[in-house]
Structures are given as structure tokens and as C-alpha cells.
Amino acid sequence: xxxxxxxxxxxxxxxxxxxxxxxxxxxxxxxxxxxxxxxxxxxxxxxxxxxxxxxxxxxxxxxxxxxxxxxx
Amino acid sequence: xxxxxxxxxxxxxxxxxxxxxxxxxxxxxxxxxxxxxxxxxxxxxxxxxxxxxxxxxxxxxxxxxxxxxxxxxxxxxxxxxxxxxxxxxxxxxxxxxxxxxxxxxxxxxxxxxxxxxxxxxxxxxxxxxxxxxxxxxxxxxxxxxxxxxxxxxxxxxxxxxxxxxxxxxxxxxxxxxxxxxxxxxxxxxxxxxxxxxxxxxxxxxxxxxxxxxxxxxxxxxxxxxxxxxxxxxxxxxxxxxxxxxxxxxxxxxxxxxxxxxxxxx
Numbered sequence: 001x002x003x004x005x006x007x008x009x010x011x012x013x014x015x016x017x018x019x020x021x022x023x024x025x026x027x028x029x030x031x032x033x034x035x036x037x038x039x040x041x042x043x044x045x046x047x048x049x050x051x052x053x054x055x056x057x058x059x060x061x062x063x064x065x066x067x068x069x070x071x072x
Numbered sequence: 073x074x075x076x077x078x079x080x081x082x083x084x085x086x087x088x089x090x091x092x093x094x095x096x097x098x099x100x101x102x103x104x105x106x107x108x109x110x111x112x113x114x115x116x117x118x119x120x121x122x123x124x125x126x127x128x129x130x131x132x133x134x135x136x137x138x139x140x141x142x143x144x145x146x147x148x149x150x151x152x153x154x155x156x157x158x159x160x161x162x163x164x165x166x167x168x169x170x171x172x173x174x175x176x177x178x179x180x181x182x183x184x185x186x187x188x189x190x191x192x193x194x195x196x197x198x199x200x201x202x203x204x205x206x207x208x209x210x211x212x213x214x215x216x217x218x219x220x221x222x223x224x225x226x227x228x229x230x231x232x233x234x235x236x237x238x239x240x241x242x243x244x245x246x247x248x249x250x251x252x253x254x255x256x257x258x259x260x261x262x263x264x265x266x267x268x269x270x271x272x273x274x275x276x277x278x279x280x281x282x283x284x285x286x287x288x289x290x291x292x293x294x295x296x297x298x299x300x301x302x303x304x305x306x307x308x309x310x311x312x313x314x315x316x317x318x319x320x321x322x323x324x325x326x327x328x329x330x331x332x333x334x335x336x337x
Contacts, residue, residue, distance in 0.1 A: 055264065066263060
């Protein structure tokens, strides 16, 4: 590929790859805060599960990040 | 690093040259060049981080007392956090034998991440794929062998055929379960840590480069001032990312090991 088109592709891979996880993490953390506010005594459990969920969702965005470097 | 130095030297006349990405992460060998045991800056950082973790723990617990001193209280806080918040919370009482393993992973990853913002070092060793890949392989071995020991050879069967599913669905579920458990798990573990630290290192490099190139360049000074104001925030952010990634790596190790302790039913 020509350098210019490859640069656009890199941007697109990372940008498009970040949209879904961005929305996902937004929902996830919002719901977790809601749960903590409703039931503060369960905050520890909710926080652990929230970080787990964030880790899984975030991995998708990071795949996009790594792929944008792999594209020549 | 040569790109950064070049930008410093030519900062005013030739502003803002972002070096090629590989130049930020590959260093020439310092000792034993040309042998398989060549040591470069990354290896030195890893060795130093290992020694530092060992020295910190040995210093904190050199003579344990019932009423802990400052160092012992801090180290006890760390171990207690991993024991209560990670091992016991995720795996139950069966997680207690895994506390040393989890503490080791947490401390090693954390100290390696912190080197990202330590002045004069400024390079997280965890941003080279070898180290996250090694840790992910270690965790893979830990949960695979735990599964084989606790459930016997049926472990792989239990993973492939989760109970409570109507049998035609197994055509779909079995390949997904096998791939996600034995291939995607270690891959995401390694890529998550690696990509976070690579991104952090690149962002910090670019912000420092911007300061160097623009702050005393006359017309570009406002850009340099904005970058100068943003740099401490980014450093703080990277510190948080370092702790968070170490925490996530540890808690995922606990979840994976805990998932192979018992068959689902």
C-alpha cells in the first residue's frame, strides 16, 4: 500500500476499534456506579467485577491499537 | 531515543520530528553483544525491577513484629490487599495458597510499569512483548496445570462441554470455549499489558518532544506551554494506568486459576 492510504487505514483501524469499547465501558461503569449507589455494602464486589468487565472490553480497543502498528 | 535526542539538538530549526516507533522500543546491546545472552537496557530494567521487588519485600519483612513498623505496615497492606481483595474474593479460601504467586505477579508488573515515569529510565520494560508474553504463559501454565491436578484429564472435557446446554448447541459452543479458554485468554492477557504500556510510552514521548521542540521556539511557545501543563497530568495518568494494569493482570490470573479449581455445574 502507498504510505498515505496506509496512514488513513491505521487511523481508521484504531478509531473504529475504539468506538465500541468506548460505548461499552461507558455503560459498564455507569451501571456499576448505579449499583454501588443503590447498594453501598456490595461496592467491593461490584468494583471487582467492574474492573474485570473493563479489562475484557478494553482488550478489543487495544487489539485495534496493536493492529494499527502492524499495518504496513 | 536517538530521535528524541535529535529533536532536542535541532529543536528550534527542525521542530517536532516524531521518531519511528521501533526506535523508541529497541535498544542496542550493552554487554555480551552477539551472543544469545546479550543484555540491553530493557534487560537491565527487568533485572533491576526484580532485585528491587526482592529487596523491598526482604527489607519490609526483615524482622517481622506483631506491631509492624512503617515498612512492614506498607508491605502488609499490599499483601493483605491481594489476599483479601483478590485471592479470597475471587477464589474463596482455596485461593490462599496462591497469594505468593499473585503478589509476585503484582509487584513485578507494577515496578516494571513505574519505570515508565521514573526520570532517567523512562522506559517500561513491560512494553516489550517478551515480558507480558512470559507472564501470560506463566499464568496459562498455572491455570492449566491446576485444572489437570484438581479435575484430572476430564478438565479439558469440562471446558469443552459446559453443562446445561442443549446438545445441538455444542457444535457452536465447544470450539468457542476451547479457543477462548486456551488461546484467547493468554493472548488478551499479554496484549492488554503490552498495548497499554506501549501507548503510554508513546504518549509521554510525544508530549515531552512537543515541550522540547516548541517551548523556546518563539511562535510555537503557546503550544509548548500547553504541553508543559499537560505533562504532569499525563504522568499522573500513567501512574494510575501502571497500578491498574498490575491489578487487572493479578485479578485475571486469580479468576482463571479459580475457574479451573472446580468443574462448572
